[in-house]
Amino acid sequence: MRLCPRHGWCCLKARIRQVGLGGTLLLTLLGAxxxxxxFLRGEEFLRRAHQNTIVVxxxxxSRGRILDRRGEILVSNAPQFELVVTPGEMKQRGETLKxxxxxxxxxxxxxxxxxxxxSPHVPLVLRRDLKLGxxxxxxxxxxxRPGVAIRAGAIRRFKYGKMASxxxxxxxxxxxxxxxxxxxxxxxxGDPIGKxxxxxxxxxxxxxxxxSDQIHIDVLGRTVTQYxxxxxxxxxxxxxxxxxxxxxxxxxxxGETLASLEKQNGERSGGTVVVMDVKxxxxxxLASLPQYDPRPFARGIxxxxxxxxxxxxxxxxxxxxxxxxxxxxxxxxxITASAALQAGLCTVSSQFYCGGSFGPANCFVRSGHGGISxxxxxxxxxxxxxxxxxxxxxxxxxxxxxALYGLGTxxxxxxxxxxxxxxxxxxxxxxxxxxxxxxxxxxxxxxGQGFLLVSPxxxxxxxxxxxxxxxxxxxxxxxxxxxxxxxxTLEPEPHREKVPVKPEFLAAVxxxxxxxxxxxxxxATDLPQVKVAGKTxxxxxxxxxxxxxxxxxxxxxSFAPYDDPEVTVVVFLEKSHGYGGSLAAPIAxxxxxxxxxxxxxxxxxxxxx
Amino acid sequence: MDISIFAPxxxxxxxxxxxxxxxxxFGQGGEAVRQAAYVAVGTVVMLGLTLMDYRRLKQLAFPMYxxxxxxxxxxxxxxxxVNGSQRWIDLGPMGTFQPSELAKLTTIVxxxxxxxxxxxxxxxxxxxxxxxxxxxMILIQPDLGTSLVxxxxxxxxxxxxxxxxxFLFASAGLGVAALPMVLKEYQRDRLxxxxxxxxxxxxxxxxxxxxxxxIGSGGILGKGLLKGxxxxxxxxxxxxxxxxxxxVGEELGLVGSCGVLLLFALLFVLILNxxxxxxxxxxxxxxxxxxTLLLFQVFVNIGMTIGLAPVVGLPLxxxxxxxxxILVYMAAVGIVGSVRLQSRLPEDPLSDLEHPSFEGQxxxxxxxxxxx
Numbered sequence: 001m002r003l004c005p006r007h008g009w010c011c012l013k014a015r016i017r018q019v020g021l022g023g024t025l026l027l028t029l030l031g032a033x034x035x036x037x038x039f040l041r042g043e044e045f046l047r048r049a050h051q052n053t054i055v056v057x058x059x060x061x062s063r064g065r066i067l068d069r070r071g072e073i074l075v076s077n078a079p080q081f082e083l084v085v086t087p088g089e090m091k092q093r094g095e096t097l098k099x100x101x102x103x104x105x106x107x108x109x110x111x112x113x114x115x116x117x118x119s120p121h122v123p124l125v126l127r128r129d130l131k132l133g134x135x136x137x138x139x140x141x142x143x144x145r146p147g148v149a150i151r152a153g154a155i156r157r158f159k160y161g162k163m164a165s166x167x168x169x170x171x172x173x174x175x176x177x178x179x180x181x182x183x184x185x186x187x188x189x190g191d192p193i194g195k196x197x198x199x200x201x202x203x204x205x206x207x208x209x210x211x212s213d214q215i216h217i218d219v220l221g222r223t224v225t226q227y228x229x230x231x232x233x234x235x236x237x238x239x240x241x242x243x244x245x246x247x248x249x250x251x252x253x254x255g256e257t258l259a260s261l262e263k264q265n266g267e268r269s270g271g272t273v274v275v276m277d278v279k280x281x282x283x284x285x286l287a288s289l290p291q292y293d294p295r296p297f298a299r300g301i302x303x304x305x306x307x308x309x310x311x312x313x314x315x316x317x318x319x320x321x322x323x324x325x326x327x328x329x330x331x332x333x334x335i336t337a338s339a340a341l342q343a344g345l346c347t348v349s350s351q352f353y354c355g356g357s358f359g360p361a362n363c364f365v366r367s368g369h370g371g372i373s374x375x376x377x378x379x380x381x382x383x384x385x386x387x388x389x390x391x392x393x394x395x396x397x398x399x400x401x402x403a404l405y406g407l408g409t410x411x412x413x414x415x416x417x418x419x420x421x422x423x424x425x426x427x428x429x430x431x432x433x434x435x436x437x438x439x440x441x442x443x444x445x446x447x448g449q450g451f452l453l454v455s456p457x458x459x460x461x462x463x464x465x466x467x468x469x470x471x472x473x474x475x476x477x478x479x480x481x482x483x484x485x486x487x488x489t490l491e492p493e494p495h496r497e498k499v500p501v502k503p504e505f506l507a508a509v510x511x512x513x514x515x516x517x518x519x520x521x522x523x524a525t526d527l528p529q530v531k532v533a534g535k536t537x538x539x540x541x542x543x544x545x546x547x548x549x550x551x552x553x554x555x556x557x558s559f560a561p562y563d564d565p566e567v568t569v570v571v572f573l574e575k576s577h578g579y580g581g582s583l584a585a586p587i588a589x590x591x592x593x594x595x596x597x598x599x600x601x602x603x604x605x606x607x608x609x
Numbered sequence: 610m611d612i613s614i615f616a617p618x619x620x621x622x623x624x625x626x627x628x629x630x631x632x633x634x635f636g637q638g639g640e641a642v643r644q645a646a647y648v649a650v651g652t653v654v655m656l657g658l659t660l661m662d663y664r665r666l667k668q669l670a671f672p673m674y675x676x677x678x679x680x681x682x683x684x685x686x687x688x689x690x691v692n693g694s695q696r697w698i699d700l701g702p703m704g705t706f707q708p709s710e711l712a713k714l715t716t717i718v719x720x721x722x723x724x725x726x727x728x729x730x731x732x733x734x735x736x737x738x739x740x741x742x743x744x745x746m747i748l749i750q751p752d753l754g755t756s757l758v759x760x761x762x763x764x765x766x767x768x769x770x771x772x773x774x775x776f777l778f779a780s781a782g783l784g785v786a787a788l789p790m791v792l793k794e795y796q797r798d799r800l801x802x803x804x805x806x807x808x809x810x811x812x813x814x815x816x817x818x819x820x821x822x823x824i825g826s827g828g829i830l831g832k833g834l835l836k837g838x839x840x841x842x843x844x845x846x847x848x849x850x851x852x853x854x855x856x857v858g859e860e861l862g863l864v865g866s867c868g869v870l871l872l873f874a875l876l877f878v879l880i881l882n883x884x885x886x887x888x889x890x891x892x893x894x895x896x897x898x899x900x901t902l903l904l905f906q907v908f909v910n911i912g913m914t915i916g917l918a919p920v921v922g923l924p925l926x927x928x929x930x931x932x933x934x935i936l937v938y939m940a941a942v943g944i945v946g947s948v949r950l951q952s953r954l955p956e957d958p959l960s961d962l963e964h965p966s967f968e969g970q971x972x973x974x975x976x977x978x979x980x981x
Contacts, residue, residue: 012893013885015769019897020881023904027874030908031867033915037825038863045825049859052819052844216842218819225843 052218058188059228061208062154064235066168066198068244069284069479075168075199078157080299081130081150083138084123087115090147099141100126100148103134118189125173125190129155129299156199156298164247166288166319167415167477169197170297186210195297197319198238198477200416205481205490208235236481236489241282246275246594250287253590254571257583258289261576265551268314271573272321272456274475275591278464278565280494281473283413285591286457288321290314320574322413325421325453329537329580330381331557332448334466334509337378339401340389341505348508350374358387361443364538378512379520381536383447390446391439398446399425404499405462406472407454413475414492421458424451448537460570463557466510467533467565469503471496514562524585525558530596533565534558534588536580551575556584560592567595614883614946615655617875618927622648624869625928628856631835632849633930640849640930647932651939658943659950660976663892666944670722674739677715680708681746696750707933709755712743714937716759717766717898718944724770725891733772737763751793754921758905760784765901766894816852819845820914824858824866831862853928854914869928873907880942883949892948899941902926950976 037045066075083104090096093115094108101108104127111126118124130138135150142148156171174182174193185204187193192207194200211232216224250273262268268290275285290312296305309317318324340346354377356368363369363383369376377385390398402408408423426437429451444450454462457475465472474495481490513533516522522534537555541547554576559568569591571584626648630641684698697705723736740763748756768777789797823839832838837859839845845855858866877900884896903926910925912918924931926938954976 011771012769012890015771016881016884016893016897019765019769019900020878023877023881023900024874026904026908027870027877029917030911030915031870033912033917034824034858034863034866034870037821037915038827038858038866039829041825042828042863045822046828048822049826049839049844052822052839052842216844218815218844224846 052216052224057213057215059211059213059232060153060192061210061232062234063156063171063192064206064208064481065237066206067237067239068242068247069240070243071239072159072244074159074164074240074242074244076157076159077154080128080153080155081135081138082128082153083126083130083142084149084151085115085126086123086147086149087118088147090115090145092145096141096145096148099145103137103141123149123151125151125153127300128153156294158294158298160244160248161295162291162293163244163251164242164286165197165291165294166321167197167242167286168294169199169201170195170294171199172297172300197415198240201414202238202478202481202490206235206238209233234484236483236487238481238490239479240477241277241284241479242286242477243275243284246591247285247287249594250275250285250587250591251289253587254287254289257573257576257587261573261583265549265575265577267549267575268312269551269574269576270314270318270320271571271576271587273572273587273591274321274457274460274568274570275595276460276464276473276475276568276570278467278473278559278568279471281461281464281475281496282479282494283475283477284567286321286477288319290316292316319415320572321457322411322415322418322455324574325419325455325458326553326572326574327450327452327539328448328454328459329539329553329555330383330448331459331463331535331537331555331580332446332452332454333378333381333386334462334513334535334557335401335405335407336386336390336398336446337374337509337512338466338499338501338505339398340393341508342401342501343393343397345389345392346374348374348504352377352382352385352388354382354384356384358384358391358443360440361387374508375512375515376520378509378535379515379518381516381521386446387443390442395426395437395442395445398442399423401499401501402452404472405465407452407458407462411455411457411461411475412495413457414477418457419455421455422451422453449540456570456572459555459557459572460568463535463559463568463570465499466506466513467559467568470499470501470506472499510559510562510565513558517558521579521581522556522558522585524581525556525589525592527589527592527596529598529600530560530592531562532558532560532588532592533562534585536585538579541575547575549575549577551577552579554578554580554584556580556588558585558588560596614876614879614942614949617872617879618942621869621872621876622927624857624861624865624872625853625925627834628853628860628928629849629930631837631860632840632853632856634835643932644930644935647935648939650932651935654936655939655943655946658940659946661947662951663895663944663947664889664951666718666895667722667725667891670718673715674719677708677712678742678746680706681712681743684708684750685746696752705933707931709747709750709752710931710933710937712747713755713758713762713902714941716740716743716762717895717902717941720763720766721891721894721898724766725889725894728771733767736767752922753792754909754923757921758902758923761905762898762901766898769897770890770894816846817913817916817920820848820852820855821916823848823855824915827859827862827866829863831858831860831865834860836860850929850931851910851922851924852914853925853930854911857928858914870911873903876942877904880945883945883952886952887948888952892952896945896948899945902941903938 063077065073067073097108097111101111139150142150171192172195174187174191178193179187179189194203209232212229214227214229218224254271254273258269258271271289273285273287276283292309352372354363354369354372356363356366369380369382372382402423407421410418410420429435429437441450445452461472476492478492480488483489510533513535517526517532517534521536525532525534535557539553541550541552543550554573556571559565569588571587573584576583626644629644633640680698696709697707719739720736723732726732744756744759764777764781768774823845837856840848840856840859845852848855857869880896880900884893887893887896906923906926909918909921909923913920924934
């Protein structure tokens with residue numbers, strides 16, 4: 001090794017200068033490169049920088065639960081695994097789709113169509129609630145295929161399965177029609193939305209507020225960072241006026257009767273039971289059978305399953321309580337009676353004579369009731385008395401009182417798609433039937449036959465009005481919604497309107513209904529522990545497509561306790577054959593036995609020995 | 610006091626701190642404040658070293674060497690591991706300490722001390738043998754970048770000391786040729802990546818593409834502080850440490866990036882100038898060592914972000930977040946300050962009557978006062 005010949009001073013200084021020169025050269029190189037990147041190619045890099053994008057992804061909120069009046073959970077959320085794809089991240093799409101098609105039992109074309117319709121950076125759910133076997137397969141696919149992932153999600157869990165499925169409803173993925181009107185309220189593709197029942201009615205309450213994450217995606221389509229912009233807020237829990245145990249009792253009693261009727265008649269029929277607070281309209285039970293299992297709907301019902309429900313002769317998808325309307329039969333006499341008293345056509349102490357017929361119209365007791373008081377005409381359901389009263393007051397007056405009792409308009413219960421029934425008028429008949437209104441039509445209507453159609457729930461409202469002294473209440477299922485922080489976000493106020501019928505007239509109607517229980521048409525509900533008052537109804541039908549044998553519909557409307565009415569129980573059985581007193585009243589009896597067990601009025605604070 | 614070195618340094622620190630603030634205000638946080646605290650401590654260290662006669666480093670060289678050796682050993686045995694490399698010692702509440710940064714300064718001091726004496730073959734071999742353990746212990750952490758810094762420091766300082774240039778260049782060429790055999794695969798991939806980052810076999814070229822795009826998109830005037838699209842949204846990974854220069858490039862544009870370069874060039878020239886006018890070989894070697902350290906790191910770091918140098922993971926002096934580095938670089942500048950200060954002081958203010966200078970006398974009295 002050779003050293004610098006002069007290890008002296010000048011050598012060091014010279015070499016420091018060389019180092020300075022070399023260093024300056026390197027720095028100039030950096031400067032030149034920066035000039036190239038930032039000055040000469042600045043525009044190009046600016047364009048490339050903007051290919052790095054920001055996407056805001058929404059985080060679902062936990063949906064509010066549905067609980068009964070005692071806090072028993074009816075609908076809650078259960079964890080589940082779902083298969084999602086992010087179209088923008090998929091590679092070798094064809095092969096991936098082939099694998100998925102085998103797993104999901106759907107054609108690759110269908111999958112392709114779904115994926116092309118979706119947003120490229122928003123995960124698309126292909127299947128919810130994966131069962132163990134499918135989950136294992138799906139996980140394998142997700143691990144080897146970019147853009148496919150397994151995600152944890154929530155699915156609605158129904159504690160009592162089918163119970164009250166008509167009113168609870170179910171949740172499904174929002175469709176394009178629903179989205180069109182709701183996009184402004186924050187709904188987006190892929191969001192869950194209540195499809196029927198309370199889930200639909202209170203969707204805006206239950207859904208909570210979605211949170212959002214900001215996701216940065218680079219030029220190559222990869223997620224760089226993820227920030228939480230807004231946390232999601234769980235939907236408030238919805239407490240109902242419903243009593244789950246009472247609902248179960250009602251459904252059980254109704255179900256047993258319907259099962260025996262099916263055996264006896266050889267055709268499926270439906271029925272409803274409503275239990276409602278007469279003062280507030282709070283609905284304690286609302287049974288409509290047959291009903292359907294909401295669980296397939298929650299996970300996404302398959303076409304075959306849905307077809308089977310549509311073709312079921314019992315029409316399980318129809319909530320007869322509010323979607324259907326029927327002739328009220330003799331239960332309508334509550335209205336005819338109060339309208340007649342108010343019009344002064346008779347008094348509470350009037351005596352009538354029934355000879356078995358009024359003109360061409362017969363009493364259901366062909367031999368006639370003979371001399372009969374106003375109250376007993378109610379108790380024994382004498383048709384002739386009401387033919388006469390109806391004929392005398394005329395259709396205009398009768399119709400006015402129907403409207404005052406809420407017939408012809410929806411009751412306003414917090415459920416979607418309620419029917420208004422049918423309150424006929426001469427103008428209506430002229431328009432639809434091209435015929436004039438005959439006195440016979442009025443006479444027919446005065447005993448609840450003919451054109452008039454009411455929903456079972458409307459009949460419950462009428463009964464409640466008779467029981468509570470003339471107030472038409474609005475049936476209400478929701479008691480209150482309580483947010484997770486305890487704040488009450490919804491509490492419907494009871495709503496009622498007065499019917500202009502004097503209290504003593506309604507008291508007479510109630511006496512008549514009490515009489516029906518003690519010695520009239522509905523002795524089946526004569527319980528020792530509570531005074532029930534009721535009115536039966538039997539609707540005669542002519543054979544039709546849906547009722548080939550023209551079987552009777554039967555009704556039983558009632559309230560209790562007689563002295564200070566608290567609840568109304570209305571039972572309706574479709575094409576059941578038989579009579580209200582023998583078929584419907586025993587169902588009400590079981591409900592009353594649940595509501596007022598023996599000794600209910602004697603229960604006091606336990607004595608201290 | 611002469612502030613000509615400190616002025617460009619201060620300007621650079623302020624500019625780069627703003628970049629760090631911008632890079633960390635979104636998501637991270639706290640780094641900019643801590644960095645300011647490190648700078649404050651570093652300033653005290655720097656001024657202290659300026660006032661200390663650099664010739665006392667001859668006595669300090671050996672203890673410094675021992676401390677560095679021991680702390681490097683501690684790192685290997687009980688170090689704090691990040692990304693598969695053990696580089697930090699946990700100091701509890703005081704944070705972490707990175708001995709490899711200290712090793713850079715130790716190498717400068719030890720090499721300058723040994724090479725300042727009359728140069729001989731034996732002395733050169735002794736210097737290499739003394740520095741070899743530091744190099745090896747850093748290489749096996751593994752920290753390729755820092756060990757490379759030590760080699761470059763040794764080589765340049767040997768050159769300045771007077772070792773034959775042809776010999777040094779020949780050994781450097783041999784070393785580069787042998788490098789692929791010594792390197793681990795990931796290090797080799799990373800080194801080659803800068804040539805064509807778009808190939809990106811394991812997503813490593815990604816950082817390079819992103820940083821180049823960020824700097825280029827800054828244009829002439831930049832997008833404005835805190836307004837860089839890529840900086841603010843995390844599109845450039847590690848932009849508060851090794852890739853801090855992308856923030857300068859994107860948000861402050863060509864004006865900002867060349868401003869940093871010019872300030873650094875000024876500092877570089879002033880440091881070498883101090884060495885040039887040094888009283889002795891020791892001062893000259895110390896200054897060329899410090900200049901080399903800063904220049905090499907600046908070139909490799911900025912070069913990496915704009916595709917001129919391989920990705921070896923060296924911080925940008927005075928810019929990248931990290932306390933150990935800041936302290937070491939400011940201490941290094943403090944040593945240069947001392948070399949400069951000593952050369953401007955008369956040996957003995959009273960005896961040097963040939964060049965009576967008021968400035969020199971004032972400085973001498975100030976130094977005497979502060980020493981007491």
